[in-house]
Amino acid sequence: MHAHPEGLAFAVADSQQSAMTIDASRDLEIRRCATQLRLLVAAGFAMTLLSASLAFDLWDGLGDYDTTLGYAGVALFGLVTCRLIWMLPAERGAVVVVTPYGIRDLRIGNEFLPWDSIAEISAEESRGHKMIVLTPTPALQQQLCGIRDLARCARNDRIVIPSDGLATDFDTLLRACRDRHAASTPRAALQQEDERGNQGGAQGFAVQAS
Secondary structure, three states: OOOOHHHHHHHHHHHHHHHHHHHOOOOEEEOEOHHHHHHHHHHHHHHHHHHHHHHOOOOOOOOOOHHHHHHHHHHHHHHHHHHHHHOOHHHHOOOEEEOOOEEEEOOOOOOOEEHHHEEEEEEEEEOOEEEEEEEEOHHHHHHHOOOHHHHHHEEOOEEEEEOOOEOOOHHHHHHHHHHHHHHHOHHHHHHHHHHHHHHHHHHHHHHHHO
8 A cells, every 4th residue: 555645745744733832832032134134234334334435525526515424324324233233143142032921022122921911813914024913912902001112013902023034934933923822821722723623634635535
């Protein structure tokens, strides 16, 4: 009896899901994307050098205000470049931490959000940018107004966590959040098991049909 290739693929998928379930008991620390930041640092250096050349009048005939613009550019791009260097992952560590107990995103604040204060986790996309949306419980919604950073990042009483600039893909981050949220709340865990059971039944039907 020969194994069907689709059956092997489903077995691999099931093993990967099991691995993710085991990993849900561990912390996930996500740094900023080093490649993107390094490109921004390089661009900042280039703009700073260009501004310096204008400030020292190395370009003739560009106008009467090129020196002033040059000094302004050196000040602006120099500060931005220093800020980007300070944000490099090698020096600043993780910015998003997903644990079995909650999540914290240092880009929007230092507050730790327990999973029992999150009612739902969903995914949205706006203008090509994917983001994770956390729907807080009524108790947390009442506290949002008093937390300045979270209130600034909230949209329609929901907390938005952007995936841009992180050293992981969006699907991995979303799966990690949902798995840990499901493991911390029995009701969400039952819903996740039902979804996986429905997916498994559909896959088994497909194997039999093939």
